[in-house]
Amino acid sequence: MPATRSAAVVPAKLSRELRRHIRDIPDFPTKGILFRDITPLLANAVAFSRAIDWLSRRYRGVRKPDAIVAIESRGLIVGSALAYAMGIGIVPVRKQGKLPHKTFRAAYSLEYGTNTLEIHCDALRRGAKVIIVDDLLATGGTVGATVRLVERCGARVLEIACLIELTALQGREKLSPNPVTTLLQF
Numbered sequence: 001m002p003a004t005r006s007a008a009v010v011p012a013k014l015s016r017e018l019r020r021h022i023r024d025i026p027d028f029p030t031k032g033i034l035f036r037d038i039t040p041l042l043a044n045a046v047a048f049s050r051a052i053d054w055l056s057r058r059y060r061g062v063r064k065p066d067a068i069v070a071i072e073s074r075g076l077i078v079g080s081a082l083a084y085a086m087g088i089g090i091v092p093v094r095k096q097g098k099l100p101h102k103t104f105r106a107a108y109s110l111e112y113g114t115n116t117l118e119i120h121c122d123a124l125r126r127g128a129k130v131i132i133v134d135d136l137l138a139t140g141g142t143v144g145a146t147v148r149l150v151e152r153c154g155a156r157v158l159e160i161a162c163l164i165e166l167t168a169l170q171g172r173e174k175l176s177p178n179p180v181t182t183l184l185q186f
Contacts, residue, residue, distance in 0.1 A: 008058055008181040019184055020162065021047045036164050036186060037148050038135050040076060048081070051183055054084040055161055059131060059182070065119060066128040067091050071117070071146055075134035078163060082133060083159040087149070091130070093146050104152045106147035117142070121148040126154035137162040138184060140171030147178060 021041035028035040041047050058067060065088065068137045069080025071107035083090035096105065096116040103118035124130065130144050143160055150157055158177050163170065172180050 010054070010181075014054060015184055018047055018051055018163075021073055022184065023069060035063055036136060036166070038163055041163070051163060052078075052081045052085050055082050055181075058154070059086060059159075061095040063158065063179050064088070065131045066126060066155075067130050069130045069132045069146060069150055069155075070094060070118070072130070074136070077160075079133035080133055082131075082161075091119065092117050093117050093149060104149050106148045108141040108146035108151075109139065115142075117145045117149060119146075119153065121153070123148065124153040124155040128153075128155040129158045130155050131158055132160045134160075134162050136164045136166065137171045137175075137180065138166045138169045140169075140174035143171065144178070147175065 016018050017166050018041060023037040023040050025035040027033065041051070046049055064086065066081045067088055068083040068090045070090055070092060071077045072092065076092055079090050091096050092099070094117065096118055099120055102121045105118050107114065107116045117160055130150055132143060132150065134143055137143060137160070147157055160175060160178055160180045162180070162182045163184060165185045166186050
């Protein structure tokens with residue numbers, strides 16, 4: 001499968017600034033995993049604002065989506081801020097059993113297990129253009145399942161945006177041909 005092209009080049013100064021607010025947590029959630037914790041970034045108003053401002057400027061105008069589709073749980077935080085900054089709605093994608101209405105469901109694998117995501121069947125109108133937002137791109141399983149859910153709703157993915165990408169896990173390649181933008185790569 002061909003590699004997905006990078007959707008945007010993030011300014012080096014912004015990447016350096018944001019990287020200072022990422023904390024490494026070894027052996028979380030399971031032994032052998034190095035967790036990239038974004039909570040220090042979220043807690044820093046200036047750094048978090050700069051990340052959201054950069055993304056919102058990217059998607060204004062001709063590229064403006066109809067909605068942000070945000071993945072539980074940290075993706076909902078980032079996606080909500082981005083949707084607010086852009087003046088558009090947000091559609092949550094949640095783990096199985098967390099949404100109260102009729103849903104579409106997609107199973108996926110991740111670097112330390114498996115899970116199922118859901119989206120409300122009526123969350124997106126047919127033909128809607130969306131940006132999928134999550135905090136981190138690892139193996140591409142979670143985002144890939146979300147792409148399938150968006151397509152099942154009849155909507156179209158304009159781009160995938162994540163704060164962090166773990167490049168060694170090659171998740172970006174599994175999301176081709178969807179463009180992917182990440183602010184930080186580890």
